[in-house]
Amino acid sequence: MLLRKIVLTATVVAALLVPATAATAAPDRPATTTTAAATTTTTAAAGNPVIVVGGLIGVSIAYEPIAARLRADGHRVFVYQLPGLGFGDIRDSARAFSGFVDQVRSATGASRVDLVAHSEGGLVSRWYVKFLGGADAVGRYVSLGSPQQGTYVANILRVVGLGSCAGVVACQQMSIGSAFLADLNAGDDTPGAVRWTTVRTWQDELVRPVDNATLADGATNVLIQAACPLRAVGHLGLVLDGTAYSIVRQALRGEAIRPHCLAL
16 A cells, blocks of 8 residues: 555656656756847747746746747747746746746837746736736737646645645645635636637646636637547647647637647
């Protein structure tokens, strides 16, 4: 029994704390995207600049595949790595993100930015929009596998004997029923004139139930398998998969969402 419990505990911790990249990084590794000027490699302008917002342990290089797709489509692209790799209070990450958005707007002269946010990054972005004035600075918001209503994967750590998320504050806040999520989801899910889109997949290992990755109040909620039932996409796959990117592209362009099931 003890051995089985140890194995189960190790499996859950690994699944929860390494969702965004296969690369390893210490929790206190400094962010590589501390200034807006250092995160873009193109000056071609096509609408609002796009900020790719990483998730828990989401080092910036893990988001280069989707950033490269966005650049190929003509966007000015910036990648935001969460401070402390997202282990800390999501509200603090949102305050730091607010400063980053200001840098991007100043560097580009744009009045608004568009956000493509993965996992925890979607919650950071929403807190910024809802509570830190971001509704006036964001045009479009696209989340990829963000636990908007929390995830049982976070709650299960208590069941296997690790207490409240092994002390990881962001994990505690992503637990279903947390005070953080109660505040974030109180009232209007989609404030301001922001165009809200969420993308989710049945095979998401970390957002369970998967419908907890949706928003209410007029958001466009896209389940990949509703259009492409044979497409298997995991949590990390949402930032790598061609079908998922076809949804991102259409959302940023303001087009009707018609996922490309055979996209590479």
